[in-house]
Each structure stands twice: as C-alpha cells, then as structure tokens.
Amino acid sequence: MTAIRLLLVDDDPLVRAGLTFMMGGADDIEIVGEAADGGEVEVLVDRTRPDVVLMDIRMPNVDGLAATERLRGRKDAPQVVVLTTFHADDQVLRALRAGAAGFVLKDTPPAEILEAVRRVAAGDPVLSPTVTRQLMAHAAGSALDTRRSGARGRIAALNDREREVAVSVGRGSSNAEIARELFMSIATVKTHVSRILAKLDLNNRVQIALLTYDAGLLDEDGS
Numbered sequence: 001m002t003a004i005r006l007l008l009v010d011d012d013p014l015v016r017a018g019l020t021f022m023m024g025g026a027d028d029i030e031i032v033g034e035a036a037d038g039g040e041v042e043v044l045v046d047r048t049r050p051d052v053v054l055m056d057i058r059m060p061n062v063d064g065l066a067a068t069e070r071l072r073g074r075k076d077a078p079q080v081v082v083l084t085t086f087h088a089d090d091q092v093l094r095a096l097r098a099g100a101a102g103f104v105l106k107d108t109p110p111a112e113i114l115e116a117v118r119r120v121a122a123g124d125p126v127l128s129p130t131v132t133r134q135l136m137a138h139a140a141g142s143a144l145d146t147r148r149s150g151a152r153g154r155i156a157a158l159n160d161r162e163r164e165v166a167v168s169v170g171r172g173s174s175n176a177e178i179a180r181e182l183f184m185s186i187a188t189v190k191t192h193v194s195r196i197l198a199k200l201d202l203n204n205r206v207q208i209a210l211l212t213y214d215a216g217l218l219d220e221d222g223s
Contacts, residue, residue, distance in 0.1 A: 003030040004121040007050035009067065010083065011036050011059040015106070019054065022110045029117060038067030045071065045078060051121050054104075054113075056083045057095065065095050072099030072203055079120045079204075097210060099203040102126030125206040151214035157199045163217070165192040169205050170212030 006029055010016050016034050023029050032048040035041055039062035041053065053071065057064040064082055071077045080100040085107075095103065101120040104113050116126040158166060161182075168178040175189045182189075193205065202208055212218055 003028055004052060004117060005030055005032045005048065005050045006117060007031075007033045007035065007041070007044055007048060007053045007078070009035040009038065009041055009053060009059075009064065010056040012056075015056070015083075019113075023114065023117075026114055029114065038062030038064055041067045042070060042074075045074075050078045052117050053078050053080045054083060054117065055080050055095075055100070058084075065098065068095050068100050069098040081116055081120050081126060093210075096206050099207065101204050102206060123204075125204055147214040148216050151211050152216070154200055154211065155215045155217065158196060162192055162196050162199070165189060166196050166208055166212050167217050169193065169196075170209045170218050172209070 033044045055064040082095045082103040102125045179186045
C-alpha cells in the first residue's frame with residue numbers, strides 16, 4: 001500500500017513536533033515536509049508532492065486561508081485540511097469555500113486526526129453532517145439573499161437527477177445512503193457527484209453542500 005504523503009503547515013514548532021510524533025507511528029502516512037508559514041507552501045508542494053496538506057489558519061505572514069486559495073487554484077492540487085482552535089470560525093468557512101476538504105480542531109484526539117487525513121486522501125470530506133450544518137448556519141446573515149440568488153443561478157446548470165443528488169450531499173448523506181434514497185447504484189451516485197463537481201466548477205462534496213444551502217435547497221427539502 002502506498003503511503004499518504006502529508007505536508008504539515010503551522011507556525012508553532014511545538015504543534016508541528018506533536019503532529020510529527022503522532023503521525024510518525026502510522027504505517028500508511030509519510031510526512032514529506034514542514035512549513036512554518038503559508039508563504040512557504042507552494043514551493044514545498046512543488047518539491048515534495050504531498051497528497052494532503054494539514055494547514056493551520058492563523059499564521060503571521062501568509063495565513064492558511066490565503067495559502068489554501070493559492071493551492072486550490074493550481075492544477076492537480078493536493079487536498080487541504082485546515083487546523084483551527086474554533087468550532088465555528090468565519091475563516092474556516094472561507095477556507096471551505098476556497099476548496100479545503102474540511103477542518104479539524106487542534107484538540108481533536110490523535111486517532112481522529114489520522115482518520116481525517118486518510119479520509120481526505122480517499123476523496124471524502126472530514127466534516128460530519130452536524131458540523132457542516134453549524135458552519136452553514138454560521139454563514140447565514142445579511143448577505144444571504146445575494147448568495148442565494150447567485151447559488152440558484154449556478155444550480156440551474158444541473159438536471160433534475162443531479163439536483164436530487166446535490167441535495168442529498170447537502171444533507172450529509174454518504175454515497176451508499178444516497179443510492180438507497182434515490183434507488184440507484186453507488187457507482188451511478190459517484191458518476192453524478194463527479195458531474196456535479198465538473199458542471200459547478202467545485203472541488204469537493206463540502207462545496208456542494210455549501211452551495212445547496214446557499215441556494216435554499218435544503219429549506220425546500222424540509223431539512
């Protein structure tokens with residue numbers, strides 16, 4: 001089995017040392033580099049070719065949000081998981097919109113951080129449905145009408161079946177759950193998700209969930 005190549009980005013050397021110690025015991029994860037600031041990330045990504053970047057948000061020069069935006073704009077970009085000390089942080093939400101695959105809290109148990117890296121490397125977001133909804137609710141406010149109008153315009157590119165799948169993704173359903181709900185095979189669900197990502201120019205399922213929320217589709221669905 002090929003090890004997951006992981007790049008650590010945090011301005012606190014103690015945090016990096018702790019993560020290195022924790023991840024070093026996993027046979028399926030290889031730490032290929034460390035960075036103390038977001039400004040170092042792109043050079044290190046070119047040099048080490050990581051599969052996943054574990055990225056702190058708050059850094060003194062180039063923060064994790066800006067670094068995530070730069071990375072996700074690149075072709076064949078690695079997946080990004082942001083680190084935060086806050087459970088509902090505007091910056092975390094912005095990082096998700098920029099293309100991060102999810103986030104973990106810095107006080108998350110080691111086993112869960114390891115599992116988050118594995119899940120993201122496999123193409124799955126690391127946000128539970130509960131956390132996803134908390135973040136989306138945190139985004140609600142005075143700009144909701146503007147976001148809703150823009151989101152509905154983008155959703156209009158989907159056909160009816162793709163829209164149904166997108167709503168199920170927005171509810172936090174897994175591929176297997178969507179297959180049962182919509183009476184289709186898991187392979188067909190995966191095909192629809194891939195088409196949704198391509199049509200809407202999105203990076204991952206978290207962004208689908210955020211867009212369906214912004215469009216008001218979850219409200220219409222009775223969720």
